[in-house]
Amino acid sequence: MSLNLKNLRGAVLPLALLLVWYAVTALGLVNTKLIVPPEKVLQVAYKFVMRGNFLESIEASLFRDLSGFLLGSVAGVLLGVLMGLSRWTERFVGPSFNTLKQISLFAWLPLISTWLGTGDAAKILFVALSAFYPVALNTFEGVRGVSKAQLEVARVYAFTYKQLITKLILPSASPQILTGLHLGLIYAWMATIGAEFLLISSGSGLGDTVIKGRAAFNIELIVFGMLTIGLIGAIFNHIATRIERRLLVWRGA
Amino acid sequence: MAHAATLEIKNLNKQYQVGDKSLPVLEDISLSIKPGEFVSIVGSSGCGKSTLLKLLIGLEDQYQGDILLDGKRIVGTSLERGIVFQEHRLFPWLTVEQNISIGLLNNTELSAEEKTNSIQEHIELVGLKDFANAYPYQLSGGMSQRVAIARALVNRPEVLLLDEPFGALDAFTRAYLQQELQRIWEKEGITMILVTHDVEEAVYLGDRVVVMQPRPGRIKRVIDVNLPRERTRSSAKFTAIKEEVLREFADTPDTVEELTTQTTVNEAPKNSFLTADALCY
Ligand SMILES: Nc1ncnc2c1ncn2[C@@H]1O[C@H](COP(=O)(O)OP(=O)(O)O)[C@@H](O)[C@H]1O
Ligand SMILES: [Mg+2]
Numbered sequence: 001m002s003l004n005l006k007n008l009r010g011a012v013l014p015l016a017l018l019l020v021w022y023a024v025t026a027l028g029l030v031n032t033k034l035i036v037p038p039e040k041v042l043q044v045a046y047k048f049v050m051r052g053n054f055l056e057s058i059e060a061s062l063f064r065d066l067s068g069f070l071l072g073s074v075a076g077v078l079l080g081v082l083m084g085l086s087r088w089t090e091r092f093v094g095p096s097f098n099t100l101k102q103i104s105l106f107a108w109l110p111l112i113s114t115w116l117g118t119g120d121a122a123k124i125l126f127v128a129l130s131a132f133y134p135v136a137l138n139t140f141e142g143v144r145g146v147s148k149a150q151l152e153v154a155r156v157y158a159f160t161y162k163q164l165i166t167k168l169i170l171p172s173a174s175p176q177i178l179t180g181l182h183l184g185l186i187y188a189w190m191a192t193i194g195a196e197f198l199l200i201s202s203g204s205g206l207g208d209t210v211i212k213g214r215a216a217f218n219i220e221l222i223v224f225g226m227l228t229i230g231l232i233g234a235i236f237n238h239i240a241t242r243i244e245r246r247l248l249v250w251r252g253a
Numbered sequence: 254m255a256h257a258a259t260l261e262i263k264n265l266n267k268q269y270q271v272g273d274k275s276l277p278v279l280e281d282i283s284l285s286i287k288p289g290e291f292v293s294i295v296g297s298s299g300c301g302k303s304t305l306l307k308l309l310i311g312l313e314d315q316y317q318g319d320i321l322l323d324g325k326r327i328v329g330t331s332l333e334r335g336i337v338f339q340e341h342r343l344f345p346w347l348t349v350e351q352n353i354s355i356g357l358l359n360n361t362e363l364s365a366e367e368k369t370n371s372i373q374e375h376i377e378l379v380g381l382k383d384f385a386n387a388y389p390y391q392l393s394g395g396m397s398q399r400v401a402i403a404r405a406l407v408n409r410p411e412v413l414l415l416d417e418p419f420g421a422l423d424a425f426t427r428a429y430l431q432q433e434l435q436r437i438w439e440k441e442g443i444t445m446i447l448v449t450h451d452v453e454e455a456v457y458l459g460d461r462v463v464v465m466q467p468r469p470g471r472i473k474r475v476i477d478v479n480l481p482r483e484r485t486r487s488s489a490k491f492t493a494i495k496e497e498v499l500r501e502f503a504d505t506p507d508t509v510e511e512l513t514t515q516t517t518v519n520e521a522p523k524n525s526f527l528t529a530d531a532l533c534y
Contacts, residue, residue: 153342156330158359171346250346252390
């Protein structure tokens, strides 16, 4: 991507905020114990990155995030396609699915931790669950949206059932499936951090780091953790947007 | 395949089930079409033209009577019968070339190399060589319809059915594609059945023009067009035949209210299509 004016425009607000942040702390306008100056955050960041356990905690979070996302989205696409394709599955699974959907994601945590404790397995299951919903829902709607006119084309050219799925239904539903995956990716990241906050374990992770910072009243660390979490989320979002755009060139948007 | 077929329709009757009522759509249609013949079918909207083509292509299989291709009853859809719909129905995620290749997906007679060649040939046949890698959104309506024609022809079907294929196009494009279709018909030598509500188009292209009347759909008259090709639309003979066809419409009772209620019926079965049984798999 070229660095044109449009891309720079998005950087104006963060830079301005950074400046204000710097100014109010440098001029002593606020309690610097609660609102720490940016340079202190930088110091902590430097120390952390140098010690190596910061990268370790990023790694641990990403591992949970991506394994959960993978599990949840594969299950979501499968169930979405199945429900979209068959009256039977929709009739039997649909109502339960819609009821389960009403349970706030975080309400699953007590149950999950009772079953699986607070280790990686529990966290990954929670992340998978949070990615699963948007993927399954959007996939289902995409499959349902396949046009009758195109289904007739498939019959005219004697598509087998497999061809019907791979050559018509999946590509036709792909915009919605990708929307689901994109949402799933973002939900999974939020769930990863949430799980690390709430399922406290001896493991490392970005969420754990921030929580430890709170325990030690280390605001620099909290702020640095938050910024990192936000940055990683933004990178995920950016990658997903680009992949979507690449895969959907045929829509000519 | 490649050769043209005789198509025989004998005492064909078709009803649609609407609620608990049986709505007669086609009544006692009999028509014998010679190999390589070009038959135009005209009739007002709702008189069952699309339904007739759906029966001939095999997308509908509930009917009484016989549909025989070279003496054999047709069963379901088959690559020996091709169809072009009013909307192009291309797959938007495939390029022109890939869309045409959909026609050959289940063709077992050609080798991979022959398929590639055939696809190229058909891209050229419809004059879209420069657009082989374009996506449907990059094409005009006329170009999309040409791709749909190529997709239908690439299997070298014995019969090509066309359901108002140029209905949505502007007059210039339509006239151009009519000429193109005639050229393709002469080159391929296959049987073609064209449904249209454009009487001039019907007379320009047809060896015969079948006039249908509605409620229920019946054949009112079959008019021979004994004019050499390429036909001149302004010639006295052409105009005379056109007038003759139009006269058949003039005394067909056909009220506007009836047509409007029919359209609503047509839209009724939505969303219920994706069941495995509806797909006949
Ligand atoms: N799937 C269907 N179910 C019920 N009625 C239908 C269906 N398809 C078409 N019809 C009805 O059959 C009649 C003929 O329709 P159609 O063959 O589309 O006419 P045309 O193509 O000549 O305009 C219309 O009255 C229409 O409402
Ligand atoms: Mg029609």
